[in-house]
Amino acid sequence: DIQMTQSPSSVSASVGDRVTITCRASQHISSWLAWYQQKPGKAPKLLIYAASSLQSGVPSRFSGSGSGTDFTLTITGLQPEDFASYYCQQAHTFPRTFGQGTKVEIK
Amino acid sequence: QVQLVESGGGLVKPGGSLRLSCAASGFTFSDYYMGWVRQAPGKGLEWISHMSNTDTKYYADSVKGRFTISRENAKNSLYLQMNSLRAEDTAIYYCVRVEYYYHRSGYYVDAFDIWGQGTMLTVSS
DSSP states (O other), X not given: OOOEEEEOSEEEEOTTOEEEEEEEEXXXXXXXXXXXXXXXXXXXXXXXXXXXXXXXXXXXXXXXEEETTEEEEEEXXXXXXXXXXXXXXXXXXXXXXXXXXXXXXXX | OOEEEEXXXXXXXTTOOEEEEEEEESSOGGGSEEXXXXXXXXXXXXXXXXXXXXXXXXXXTTTTTTEEEEEEGGGTEEEEEEOSOOGGGOEEEEEEEEEEEEOTTSOEEEEEEEEOOOEEXXXXX
């Protein structure tokens, strides 16, 4: 199975900050990566697919990059509603696998 | 609007069985692959199963042989039959729609674009 490793596990940031979350795959997955946001008590929401494509309706302050094994999710200008957990997920091979999550907390 | 609504969760004893349902609306259900993702209390997300619109099925090793995914296109419904339940199956179970996006490489890449609100399964004696 492909292991997905996110870092950091948590990050404290302030409104307006730029936040970067990293996801590393244990083997090459091309651009077959998605990012999800999950707020407490809610279902996850798709933010990014194909590593860098923004899902319809998602604010442009979210961006994704990378290919192969190393990927990043960047939030430029953190907003109060962005404090949440974020997960990467590989869509290259079955079983689909998620990273362990990164919690973005208020500093 | 596009919506997925799960039902059927509850409290089950170890070794027991349960069937989850997912009612889809707002889109042509038969055109889409569908799946299930779960989340144990306080933990991360775990993909458990995926089903094509032509009956191809995929399972995580953790549920293979115990869980069965199925669909009834005429009823716009997805199901998850869960047998031989264990304490470690305790989780919120989300129904997901699988969307395929065209990538500039010429391939299609998928992602879970619609999620239900989830239904809780507790396995405990």
